[in-house]
Amino acid sequence: MRVMVLGKATEGNNGEPPTKEAFAAMDRFIEELVKAGVLVAGAGLKAGAEAKRITIDGDKRTIIDGPFAETRELVAGFQIWEVKDMDEALAWLKRYPAMPGKNEIELRPFMEAADLADYVTPEELATPREGERGKLGVA
Amino acid sequence: MSRDETQRAIEASFRIERARLIAGLARMVQSIDRAEELAQEALLVALNEWPKTGVPANPGAWLMTAAKRRAIDAIRHERMRERKHGEIAQTLEEASDDAAMAIEAALDDEVGDELLGLIFVACHPMLTAEARAALTLRVIGGLTTDEIARAFLSTEAAIAKRIVRAKQAIAAAELSFEVPRGGERAARLPSVLEVIYLIFNEGYAATSGDDPVRPGLCLEGQRLGRMLAGLMPDDAEVFGLLALMEIQASRLAARLGPEGALVPLTAQDRTRWDQLLIRRGLEALARAEALDGGGPYVLQAALAACHARARSAADTDWGRIAALYDRLRVAAPSPVVDLNRAIAHSMAFGPEAGLRLLDAIADDPALRSYAPLPAARGDFLFRAGRFSEARGQFEAAAKLTRNAGEAAFLRARAAACR
Numbered sequence: 001m002r003v004m005v006l007g008k009a010t011e012g013n014n015g016e017p018p019t020k021e022a023f024a025a026m027d028r029f030i031e032e033l034v035k036a037g038v039l040v041a042g043a044g045l046k047a048g049a050e051a052k053r054i055t056i057d058g059d060k061r062t063i064i065d066g067p068f069a070e071t072r073e074l075v076a077g078f079q080i081w082e083v084k085d086m087d088e089a090l091a092w093l094k095r096y097p098a099m100p101g102k103n104e105i106e107l108r109p110f111m112e113a114a115d116l117a118d119y120v121t122p123e124e125l126a127t128p129r130e131g132e133r134g135k136l137g138v139a
Numbered sequence: 140m141s142r143d144e145t146q147r148a149i150e151a152s153f154r155i156e157r158a159r160l161i162a163g164l165a166r167m168v169q170s171i172d173r174a175e176e177l178a179q180e181a182l183l184v185a186l187n188e189w190p191k192t193g194v195p196a197n198p199g200a201w202l203m204t205a206a207k208r209r210a211i212d213a214i215r216h217e218r219m220r221e222r223k224h225g226e227i228a229q230t231l232e233e234a235s236d237d238a239a240m241a242i243e244a245a246l247d248d249e250v251g252d253e254l255l256g257l258i259f260v261a262c263h264p265m266l267t268a269e270a271r272a273a274l275t276l277r278v279i280g281g282l283t284t285d286e287i288a289r290a291f292l293s294t295e296a297a298i299a300k301r302i303v304r305a306k307q308a309i310a311a312a313e314l315s316f317e318v319p320r321g322g323e324r325a326a327r328l329p330s331v332l333e334v335i336y337l338i339f340n341e342g343y344a345a346t347s348g349d350d351p352v353r354p355g356l357c358l359e360g361q362r363l364g365r366m367l368a369g370l371m372p373d374d375a376e377v378f379g380l381l382a383l384m385e386i387q388a389s390r391l392a393a394r395l396g397p398e399g400a401l402v403p404l405t406a407q408d409r410t411r412w413d414q415l416l417i418r419r420g421l422e423a424l425a426r427a428e429a430l431d432g433g434g435p436y437v438l439q440a441a442l443a444a445c446h447a448r449a450r451s452a453a454d455t456d457w458g459r460i461a462a463l464y465d466r467l468r469v470a471a472p473s474p475v476v477d478l479n480r481a482i483a484h485s486m487a488f489g490p491e492a493g494l495r496l497l498d499a500i501a502d503d504p505a506l507r508s509y510a511p512l513p514a515a516r517g518d519f520l521f522r523a524g525r526f527s528e529a530r531g532q533f534e535a536a537a538k539l540t541r542n543a544g545e546a547a548f549l550r551a552r553a554a555a556c557r
Binding site for chain 1: 147148150154155194254358361362363364366369370392419
């Protein structure tokens with residue numbers, strides 16, 4: 001199964017770049033993930049100062065420029081892992097290195113074909129379509 | 140955390156460490172069997188200790204230390220037994236002390252090559268490809284014998300026997316658990332790559348209705364390929380194989396039709412191809428090409444990449460595919476490659492070019508009862524406007540194939556020849 005790992009900045013950190021030590025710790029962790037064949041993709045994201053948000057409320061769209069006052073939910077980086085089950089993902093997650101300040105890492109399994117049963121029938125899924133982006137982002 | 144949750148957490152943590160643990164132990168005690176036992180004993184200690192102390196900061200090192208203690212205890216025990224037998228041989232005592240010291244030394248040795256060494260042993264060319272696959276899935280992939288049996292449509296007893304015999308052969312040959320170097324490494328790598336691709340293909344051949352363990356083999360193959368790429372970052376063929384598997388796996392969701400029939404590449408819904416895997420595949424291929432790779436896996440990956448890059452079947456760069464088949468034919472000669480090369484040339488340069496290449500291989504005994512040969516000839520003849528000849532070829536191909544869906548498709552093509 002594939003899981004999304006969202007590294008979130010919390011309290012007083014607006015997604016500023018990590019310290020050299022934290023960067024090195026993350027580098028070692030990623031090395032471990034690669035050698036175990038677990039890491040599929042990942043990237044760090046620039047600080048909140050360079051971010052933009054848009055709120056959508058019905059027809060109303062409001063753009064907010066970073067940095068944001070509310071940083072609790074600021075995604076600072078993401079990784080995609082391929083693991084056998086959530087237990088394995090959790091075991092890896094416990095090894096996630098400490099970044100400066102207080103952090104929260106969120107683990108979210110990808111939707112798979114079976115999860116889309118309410119929206120797309122298996123026949124629809126299996127029938128070739130032309131010129132449209134896939135409904136499934138995953139295999 | 141409930142007891143059950145704690146146990147699951149410990150087991151998951153153990154699973155991550157298991158292969159490296161066995162690899163490190165096997166190198167010390169020179170036996171896969173003994174290493175597996177020691178790892179299992181370490182797990183039991185962990186299941187007993189960790190609920191009280193919590194999971195240690197470095198579970199791998201902790202488990203290794205626990206297993207090492209067991210190994211040393213066993214050696215001491217052996218020494219005591221020898222004493223009881225009255226043979227107070229100084230040499231023996233020294234020997235067992237040396238063994239204990241060697242274990243201590245190996246623990247401090249952060250080479251990290253143990254896993255690769257174990258992969259090379261489990262995939263030693265003296266073992267059959269099936270034995271290599273079973274042993275690799277067991278000791279590196281961590282699958283149970285039951286899972287391996289289901290994956291290969293075999294029985295648990297047969298797989299268990301295969302694994303035991305493989306281990307016996309390894310012990311009898313006194314194989315070294317060191318990573319082979321230089322020429323030996325080059326000579327043994329193909330049998331490692333072959334096994335990983337065999338595991339992947341076994342999963343790729345499974346259809347959706349089967350036991351999920353079988354399609355799961357694709358993931359096992361990819362995982363092993365990714366692992367190997369992490370351990371051997373300078374080998375072009377390792378990245379070629381990885382690229383090939385990633386790109387092929389990107390099509391898993393698009394390759395089966397509503398009734399489970401295989402959808403040919405050119406008819407697949409490309410919007411369902413997994414772009415993340417395609418990107419990974421193209422990156423691995425770029426790496427292989429940067430390493431000057433021109434081996435069979437790199438070439439096959441380059442072929443797969445031609446399809447992955449084409450937005451639609453009509454955009455396919457058949458000229459490049461034909462050129463790659465010209466090279467693959469030299470790197471890995473086979474009648475099937477020759478046939479595919481003829482198909483590529485027919486797409487790039489017209490049906491006559493394809494027919495000329497088919498004539499050159501028509502008498503190959505390996506292709507005598509091979510349905511794709513007359514099917515390809517029928518297609519070339521059809522496209523050349525030679526309908527009555529084409530019909531005969533499609534009918535011949537329909538008679539040769541054992542796949543009902545394929546036969547129906549070929550008969551429909553025969554019927555359309557007018």
